[in-house]
Amino acid sequence: xxxxxxxxxxxxxxxxxxxxxxxxxxxxxxxxxxxxxxxVMEIARRRGYRANQVARGLRMQRTTSIGLIVSGLTTxxxxxxxxxxEQLLLASGYHVFIGTSEGCAEKESQYVKEFLSRQVxxxxxxxxxxxxxxxxxxxxxxxxxxxxxxxxEVPGLEIAQVVVDIxxxxxxxxxHLLDQGRRPxxxxxxxxxxxxxxRITGFLQxxxxxxxxxxxxxxxxxxxxxxxxxxxxxxLGLAAAHELVAAYPDLDAVFASSDHVALGLMRGLRxxxxxxxxxxxxxxxxxxxxxxxxxxxxxxxEQPQDLLAREVVRALSEQLRDAKPxxxxxxxxxxxxxxxxxxxx
Amino acid sequence: xxxxxxxxxxxxxxxxxxxxxxxxxxxxxxxxxxxxxxxVMEIARRRGYRANQVARGLRMQRTTSIGLIVSGLTTxxxxxxxxxxEQLLLASGYHVFIGTSEGCAEKESQYVKEFLSRQVxxxxxxxxxxxxxxxxxxxxxxxxxxxxxxxxEVPGLEIAQVVVDIxxxxxxxxxHLLDQGRRPxxxxxxxxxxxxxxRITGFLQxxxxxxxxxxxxxxxxxxxxxxxxxxxxxxLGLAAAHELVAAYPDLDAVFASSDHVALGLMRGLRxxxxxxxxxxxxxxxxxxxxxxxxxxxxxxxEQPQDLLAREVVRALSEQLRDAKPxxxxxxxxxxxxxxxxxxxx
DNA sequence: CTGAAAGCGCTAACAA
DNA sequence: TTGTTAGCGCTTTCAG
Numbered sequence: 001x002x003x004x005x006x007x008x009x010x011x012x013x014x015x016x017x018x019x020x021x022x023x024x025x026x027x028x029x030x031x032x033x034x035x036x037x038x039x040v041m042e043i044a045r046r047r048g049y050r051a052n053q054v055a056r057g058l059r060m061q062r063t064t065s066i067g068l069i070v071s072g073l074t075t076x077x078x079x080x081x082x083x084x085x086e087q088l089l090l091a092s093g094y095h096v097f098i099g100t101s102e103g104c105a106e107k108e109s110q111y112v113k114e115f116l117s118r119q120v121x122x123x124x125x126x127x128x129x130x131x132x133x134x135x136x137x138x139x140x141x142x143x144x145x146x147x148x149x150x151x152x153e154v155p156g157l158e159i160a161q162v163v164v165d166i167x168x169x170x171x172x173x174x175x176h177l178l179d180q181g182r183r184p185x186x187x188x189x190x191x192x193x194x195x196x197x198x199r200i201t202g203f204l205q206x207x208x209x210x211x212x213x214x215x216x217x218x219x220x221x222x223x224x225x226x227x228x229x230x231x232x233x234x235x236l237g238l239a240a241a242h243e244l245v246a247a248y249p250d251l252d253a254v255f256a257s258s259d260h261v262a263l264g265l266m267r268g269l270r271x272x273x274x275x276x277x278x279x280x281x282x283x284x285x286x287x288x289x290x291x292x293x294x295x296x297x298x299x300x301x302e303q304p305q306d307l308l309a310r311e312v313v314r315a316l317s318e319q320l321r322d323a324k325p326x327x328x329x330x331x332x333x334x335x336x337x338x339x340x341x342x343x344x345x
Numbered sequence: 346x347x348x349x350x351x352x353x354x355x356x357x358x359x360x361x362x363x364x365x366x367x368x369x370x371x372x373x374x375x376x377x378x379x380x381x382x383x384x385v386m387e388i389a390r391r392r393g394y395r396a397n398q399v400a401r402g403l404r405m406q407r408t409t410s411i412g413l414i415v416s417g418l419t420t421x422x423x424x425x426x427x428x429x430x431e432q433l434l435l436a437s438g439y440h441v442f443i444g445t446s447e448g449c450a451e452k453e454s455q456y457v458k459e460f461l462s463r464q465v466x467x468x469x470x471x472x473x474x475x476x477x478x479x480x481x482x483x484x485x486x487x488x489x490x491x492x493x494x495x496x497x498e499v500p501g502l503e504i505a506q507v508v509v510d511i512x513x514x515x516x517x518x519x520x521h522l523l524d525q526g527r528r529p530x531x532x533x534x535x536x537x538x539x540x541x542x543x544r545i546t547g548f549l550q551x552x553x554x555x556x557x558x559x560x561x562x563x564x565x566x567x568x569x570x571x572x573x574x575x576x577x578x579x580x581l582g583l584a585a586a587h588e589l590v591a592a593y594p595d596l597d598a599v600f601a602s603s604d605h606v607a608l609g610l611m612r613g614l615r616x617x618x619x620x621x622x623x624x625x626x627x628x629x630x631x632x633x634x635x636x637x638x639x640x641x642x643x644x645x646x647e648q649p650q651d652l653l654a655r656e657v658v659r660a661l662s663e664q665l666r667d668a669k670p671x672x673x674x675x676x677x678x679x680x681x682x683x684x685x686x687x688x689x690x
Numbered sequence: 691c692t693g694a695a696a697g698c699g700c701t702a703a704c705a706a
Numbered sequence: 707t708t709g710t711t712a713g714c715g716c717t718t719t720c721a722g
Binding site: 002050051052053054055057058063065068072076079080083086087090095096097098099100113114115116117118119230231232233234235237238260263264267270289290292293294295 | 347395396397398399400402403408410413417421424425428431432435440441442443444445458459460461462463464575576577578579580582583605608609612615634635637638639640
Binding site: 004005006016017020021024051052054055056057058059060 | 714715716717718
């Protein structure tokens with residue numbers, strides 16, 4: 001079927017190791033005769049030789065492949081990061097296996113096992129952190145395989161992590177609203193993942209930072225079970241708008257859990273006659289590029305996706321190079337982008 | 346490092362082939378003694394044995410891996426499809442290598458070569474069809490590797506294709522606008538890819554279908570060179586809005602190339618004082634779930650992403666099963682979703 | 691400078 | 707029922 005080292009060796013009248021040395025010239029300081037070298041190279045080129053990476057992987061105990069596990073591609077932020085990671089890894093000669101865990105720890109652990117049995121050289125796990133169910137990660141930490149965890153910080157894990165400081169992002173957004181004399185409501189999906197926990201932390205901290213009581217902070221949880229397939233966060237935001245105006249007659253500001261939620265939220269608020277930003281201020285989360293064209297343009301916490309991708313790949317590369325796992329922590333602070341939706345006048 | 350067949354064989358006091366037979370019991374009707382079987386299974390379970398898929402792949406000439414090449418993850422439609430494809434393939438025991446070609450035929454061809462050298466069992470190529478530069482696909486067609494091309498139909502290729510009938514989608518959208526007595530402008534990115542060509546075809550066909558002259562169809566090309574990184578289609582739509590009102594004083598309807606373009610377009614039109622849908626009707630393309638929460642809710646051509654993914658995997662699976670490529674053509678018709686942006690009153 | 695030998699971990703064919 | 711032999715395609719070590 002495809003041309004092998006042997007095919008070339010036969011045609012060149014040499015043995016396979018010789019051909020191998022020629023073709024991997026750069027790596028080993030291969031000492032091969034000039035004549036043979038040229039002859040072999042010519043034949044290889046002419047026959048379109050490409051090394052069988054499976055055989056090579058078996059022999060070298062190194063596959064130049066990386067397993068990348070994401071909880072889902074359905075958010076544009078993740079997909080952008082994923083794309084960047086893939087590009088950066090490719091530049092270092094790695095190909096990536098992708099796995100979508102749907103935020104399920106069970107599936108995540110499944111992928112880890114399968115990717116390891118495929119002998120990946122390293123693993124990137126971008127799951128939305130489950131509060132529990134991290135036993136497979138602990139096992140992984142001990143296995144000595146290069147791993148980088150990203151997206152949400154999972155405390156108490158001996159694994160390199162490159163994460164966004166969601167709490168700080170939430171704090172900034174909330175502070176921005178408080179500073180305008182409003183009393184923001186935090187809108188989060190129901191459920192106990194770390195991302196939500198950190199939003200709440202930052203949200204309440206902004207209250208106490210400004211001399212208010214944490215108990216003043218109102219938190220509204222969206223019923224995620226109604227989330228269809230594909231997930232429609234805007235629709236959830238839309239419903240939440242009606243719930244919010246019913247629950248809080250004095251509603252004057254909302255910090256939404258994502259830009260998509262904010263999109264639906266703003267529409268819903270308009271349906272109830274609220275003007276944005278005149279009646280209600282809104283801040284989103286993600287920094288979707290299109291949010292600048294929402295009605296009105298949405299203030300948001302911008303996820304540093306490109307930087308995140310770069311740091312993930314850097315952290316992984318170091319482990320790959322040193323052939324040992326690290327425990328470094330990189331925490332990136334997301335920036336607040338202020339647009340019309342959160343500023344009067 | 347990790348436990349091998351041999352480790353188990355030694356511990357069980359048998360040879361590796363025996364262990365292999367036990368562990369692959371289902372496949373071959375392996376005839377192994379009940380006692381040995383149980384002993385081996387117990388040891389394998391206890392030691393947490395997982396077959397080395399690289400070795401297995403080399404031996405079996407079959408890696409249960411698929412290469413998936415997309416032009417970019419940056420559109421939600423593609424990412425949804427990708428996610429579905431990955432899930433479906435996983436269900437059949439395949440893992441996927443991902444490659445993002447950025448719509449560049451050169452990179453695409455690069456990935457094809459690299460994935461083949463990794464001995465993938467099949468390939469899915471979801472590139473936005475380049476009009477030229479398909480020589481690598483022609484070579485691929487001859488290679489006998491199972492391949493499915495998707496997203497945009499590339500004529501004259503001996504490769505299985507599962508595509509969306511973009512022309513028909515464009516025809517329907519245009520017809521919908523014409524039927525309301527408007528004279529829609531087609532908004533497309535500049536450049537010569539097949540997707541644009543097909544939009545134009547369908548657009549003009551709607552004109553002739555309704556007894557109009559094709560020359561009445563106005564086409565506006567957006568300067569894509571201004572497209573930043575990450576790509577901001579809304580921003581392009583925003584700019585286009587101003588160009589359109591300047592170019593066509595009687596502007597009364599626009600068929601945009603994507604929902605994101607439409608988002609920016611609608612914002613831009615409002616900036617110039619146009620009301621949507623009262624002054625200008627707008628239809629998008631993609632069927633993004635969030636477009637129902639745009640202002641106003643956007644009419645759009647819905648890409649049948651899930652069906653597309655299913656058909657892609659089906660077409661590929663058939664080739665994998667029969668161990669031979671096919672040339673089947675599946676063309677899916679996208680549906681028009683009518684919302685407020687394209688209907689007066 | 692090149693060849694011979696060995697083996698990565700696995701499975702398929704055949705013997706015993 | 708089990709073991710022996712062999713080899714997937716490649717690279718590494720060691721002789722020559």
